[in-house]
Amino acid sequence: MPEQVYWDDVDVGDEIPTLRKNCSTQQLVVWAGASGDFYQIHYDQAFAKDTGLDGIIVHGALKNAFLGQLLHDWVAPAGGVRKFGCTYRGMDYPNQDIVCRGVVTKKYIDGSNHLVDLEIWTENPSGQKTSPGAGTVTLPARG
Amino acid sequence: MAESAITDDMRASVGVEGPEMISEVTSTGCRLFARAVGHTDLIFYDREVARQRGYRDVVAPPGFLGSLIFRPGERPEMGGQTPLKTPYRRVLNGGTTFEYFEPLCAGDVVHSRSKVTEYQERQGSIGPMLITFRETSYVRSDGTLVAKMYGNLINY
Structure with a gap:
């Protein structure tokens, strides 16, 4: 685990450490079981092609959960993920890199909570944002 | 744009909560x-x-947010909702946002209710579309609101 990030040390415009994913079809099957989303376009090649897709595609909700991990890993252990989400703009495929990124857009205090807003997204190998979104986290403050 | 795909029944359903669903963490x-x-x-x-x-x-x-309780013959993933009757053939999940008020831990039982907050019609790059915005509240058995989920479905 990297060292704890503190609210005081974060600036608007900072990019947080990236999280690189590359899904095997096996991972998609584990996700289907874990999430309860059994739509066949995510594990059955023939079914996916029949619906007009180029092949099996990665679940949008899995990419969203990757963004949840991106934020969790940045703020852990003392911080917390308050809110996160994305829109599903583009498809991602198994055995291709999905790079999760985030940039700080705002830092503020609400009561006793030290908060940071971020723009978050997943990027495909061509550099397109396939799941653009936003998140809010709490971070510990120094002193 | 052609005739609206938003029916009077759909308009009347905005803001009305659906049946309670139970999930186990x-x-x-x-x-x-x-x-x-x-x-x-x-x-x-x-x-x-x-x-x-x-x-x-x-x-x-x-x-x-937990696993919905499955019973043979039911489709718990539908969240107690019947699919919309629309003139469109295809449906896409447009996006999802989770908001947390309390951490959820193993042992929690969560009661959720979902409602449509808005219907929108748009002319998109893939043609005319109907977007359904939905909000689901998750309440722990002790009455604490633990999370909300905001999602939208695109019929096109």
């Missing part, structure tokens, strides 16, 4: 979800580590 469910995502933080897997870090039990990873 189990340690096995948390671990499977965390494994599927590739989480490495042990609070999502190990009860002792979670407790040392101040949580009640194994922590539900971001985006995991």
Whole structure:
């Protein structure tokens, strides 16, 4: 685990450490079981092609959960993920890199909570944002 | 734009909560979800580590709000909703946002209700579309609001 990030040390415009994913079809099957989303376009090649897709595609909700991990890993252990989400703009495929990124857009205090807003997204190998979104986290403050 | 796909019945349903659904957050469910995502933080897997870090039990990873209770012949993933009658053939999940008010941990039982907050019609790059915005509230058995989920479905 990297060292704890503190609210005081974060600036608007900072990019947080990236999280690189590359899904095997096996991972998609584990996700289907874990999430309860059994739509066949995510594990059955023939079914996916029949619906007009180029092949099996990665679940949008899995990419969203990757963004949840991106934020969790940045703020852990003392911080917390308050809110996160994305829109599903583009498809991602198994055995291709999905790079999760985030940039700080705002830092503020609400009561006793030290908060940071971020723009978050997943990027495909061509550099397109396939799941653009936003998140809010709490971070510990120094002193 | 052609005739509206938003019927009077749909307009009347905006803001009306659907049936209550019950989900269980189990340690096995948390671990499977965390494994599927590739989480490495042990609070999502190990009860002792979670407790040392101040949580009640194994922590539900971001985006995991428990497993809906399945009964033969039912489709719990439909959230008690009947599919919309629209002139469109295809449907896409447009996006999802999770908002947390309290951490969810193994052992929690969550009661959720979903409602449509808005219908929108747009002319998109893929043609005319109907977007359904939905909000679901998740309340723990002790009455605490733990999370909200905001999602939208695109019929086109």
